[in-house]
Amino acid sequence: MKAQSGGIPRYRKWEGPAILEQGFRPFFLLAGLHAALALALWIHVLAGGWMPPTHFPLLSWHAHEMIHGFAMAAVAGFMLTAIPNWTGRMPLQGLPLLALVLLWGAGRIAVLFSASTGAGTAAAIDLAFPLVFLAVVAREIVAGRNWRNLPMTGALTLLFASNALMHAEAAGAAIPAGSGARLGLGLLVLLISLIGGRIVPSFTRNWLVKRGATKLPASFGWTDRIALGATAAAIALFAVAPESAPLAWAALAAAFAQAARLVRWRGGATGAEPLVTILHIGYAFIPLGLALLGLSILTSAVPQTAALHAFGAGAIGTMILAVMTRATLGHTGRTLHADRMTIALYAAIVLAALARLAAAFLPGMTMTLLTLSGALWCGGFLGFAIVYGRYLTRPRG
Numbered sequence: 001m002k003a004q005s006g007g008i009p010r011y012r013k014w015e016g017p018a019i020l021e022q023g024f025r026p027f028f029l030l031a032g033l034h035a036a037l038a039l040a041l042w043i044h045v046l047a048g049g050w051m052p053p054t055h056f057p058l059l060s061w062h063a064h065e066m067i068h069g070f071a072m073a074a075v076a077g078f079m080l081t082a083i084p085n086w087t088g089r090m091p092l093q094g095l096p097l098l099a100l101v102l103l104w105g106a107g108r109i110a111v112l113f114s115a116s117t118g119a120g121t122a123a124a125i126d127l128a129f130p131l132v133f134l135a136v137v138a139r140e141i142v143a144g145r146n147w148r149n150l151p152m153t154g155a156l157t158l159l160f161a162s163n164a165l166m167h168a169e170a171a172g173a174a175i176p177a178g179s180g181a182r183l184g185l186g187l188l189v190l191l192i193s194l195i196g197g198r199i200v201p202s203f204t205r206n207w208l209v210k211r212g213a214t215k216l217p218a219s220f221g222w223t224d225r226i227a228l229g230a231t232a233a234a235i236a237l238f239a240v241a242p243e244s245a246p247l248a249w250a251a252l253a254a255a256f257a258q259a260a261r262l263v264r265w266r267g268g269a270t271g272a273e274p275l276v277t278i279l280h281i282g283y284a285f286i287p288l289g290l291a292l293l294g295l296s297i298l299t300s301a302v303p304q305t306a307a308l309h310a311f312g313a314g315a316i317g318t319m320i321l322a323v324m325t326r327a328t329l330g331h332t333g334r335t336l337h338a339d340r341m342t343i344a345l346y347a348a349i350v351l352a353a354l355a356r357l358a359a360a361f362l363p364g365m366t367m368t369l370l371t372l373s374g375a376l377w378c379g380g381f382l383g384f385a386i387v388y389g390r391y392l393t394r395p396r397g
Contacts, residue, residue, distance in 0.1 A: 014093055018395045022091050023080020024331060025392045026101045028324045031073035032385035034108065035317070036378040038065040043374035046367070053115040055122070056170040060181065061111065066312060067184040068130070068163045069108055074320040075159075075191070076100070076133055079152065081331060083137065087144025092136065100136070103129040114170075123167035130160040155194075158187050182242060186235035189286060189311050192319050193231050193258070197224055199323070200279045201265045207276050208269060218264035227261040230254035234290060242304070243297060251294035258287040274338040275329075278322040278346045285314030285353065306360035313377065314353035321349050321384060332391045341387050348380030 014021045019029070042062045045051060054061050084091045092100070107126035114122035134156045141150055165180025201217035208216055234254040237247040267280030289310030296304040325345070329336055338346070352373045359369035 016094055017393075019393050020094050020097050021395075022093065022331065023097060023100075024077040024324075024327055026097065027073045027077030027080070027104075028328060029385055029389055029392045030101070030104065031070055031077065031320065031324065032381045032388070034065070034073060035070040035381035036385065038062075038069060039374055039381075040378050043371060043378075046370060052112050054112055055114045055119050056111065056166075060166060060170055060178075063181040063185075064111060064163075064166050065108070066316075067181065067188065068126070068159075068166070069104075069111075071188055071316055071320065072130065072159070073104060074324060075188075076104070078195075078323060078327070079137060081327060083140045083144075083146075083149075086149050087140055087146045089140055089144050100129065100133060103132060119167065119171040123164070123171070126167065127160065127163060130156065130163055134160060151194075155187060155191055159184060162187060176240075178242070179239060183239040185308065185311055185316075186238050188316050189289070190228075190232060190235050192283070192315055193228055193286060196279070196283050196319060197228070197261070200267075200283055203279060203326070204265055204267065204270055204276055207273055208266065211272075213269065215266065215269070217266045223257070223261050223264060227254070227257035230257045231286075231290070234293070238293065245297065248294045248297035251290045251297075255287045255290035255294065258290060262287065274343050274346060275322075275326055275336060278318065278338070278350075279326075281346075281350060282315060282318030282322050285310050285318060289315060303360045306357050309353065309356040309360065313349075313356045313373070317349050317353060317377065318346075321345060321380065324384065325388065328388050328391050331396075332394075333396045334391065341383070345380050345383050345387070348376045348383065352376035352380060 019025045041050075041052065042058075045058055051058070052061065056064060080092055080097075083089070107129050110117055110122040110125035117125075134153060137156060138153045141147075141153065162180045162184035165175060165183065167180075169175050169177065169180055197220070201220075204217050230250065231254045234247065234250040237244060237250055241247055262280065262283055265280065267277065270276040270280065289307050292302055292310050293304065293307035295302040296307055325338070325342055326336065328334075355369050355373035355376060359366050359373065362369060
């Protein structure tokens with residue numbers, strides 16, 4: 001989360017609770033807790049347990065809470081902390097930040113109990129957070145004249161639309177099934193491609209330079225442009241035509257371009273620092289997911305759920321954990337190094353993603369692998385909330 005346009009962030013002295021000092025503190029903590037608790041509830045439902053009183057079909061509720069609950073909290077934490085670096089303006093703190101947090105929390109409760117509150121009320125409450133958050137981000141970027149990052153408001157607008165589509169579909173509107181979830185998932189993959197394309201080679205370069213390396217990650221060039229363009233095209237087709245032949249070939253082309261992009265970032269040279277290596281591992285799930293997506297259309301041997309979870313559990317889950325741990329350490333004044341506990345958290349999430357992919361290919365072991373994947377996922381993110389919660393809720397060290 002380094003400056004992208006030369007802005008020098010200004011920080012007022014903060015004397016309130018540390019958790020409300022910067023956006024990453026409450027939202028990263030909530031992202032970790034929600035990832036664990038919502039997934040635990042989902043596995044409980046699959047095992048025949050308590051059925052939440054939501055008007056969403058249960059699979060849609062699971063997708064909604066992973067995309068617009070867990071991932072959106074992480075996006076909010078990242079952007080609220082990055083924007084002062086981008087613009088040189090002061091961060092959101094105190095009561096305004098608390099208001100955003102409460103809006104996010106109200107949305108989670110409204111969706112979970114939407115069968116009682118009613119579809120319209122649940123949608124209005126849940127959509128308030130992404131709408132207000134979009135307004136906050138747009139205000140800061142425009143006020144700071146940080147035009148380079150203005151496209152982020154476009155991505156947030158489309159995420160808002162994805163959320164609205166999921167609510168509309170759950171309420172019975174005549175829209176293509178799953179279009180809102182596909183749009184949201186695809187947008188998160190595209191955001192990781194865009195932001196990851198900045199931070200992964202940058203952090204890798206910084207670490208290699210400190211070690212005296214001379215062979216460094218390649219600078220942004222045509223390989224990156226082609227990879228981003230191909231991925232955007234594949235994501236657009238995925239949202240509107242998820243079974244089409246053009247999507248198959250677009251996804252395979254994007255997978256090849258993304259793999260070529262990743263290789264240029266020198267991830268193989270970072271094994272001595274897992275805090276850097278995990279970024280490369282997380283990003284690798286993007287070309288894997290794109291390849292699986294293309295193959296799922298061309299052959300029945302590859303189920304599309306494998307691609308969906310390569311994106312969701314793999315790319316999104318791993319990259320979010322990687323960024324949250326690194327940003328928390330850096331912004332709370334701690335050494336940028338992954339200790340044994342952090343490495344264990346990384347291993348849990350990567351193994352959770354791999355177990356979920358295996359479940360798609362091994363129907364005879366589906367429930368066993370789903371339970372294993374869920375336990376690893378919950379352990380990884382609950383572990384983050386416990387271990388890193390100490391840093392997030394205490395003053396800068």
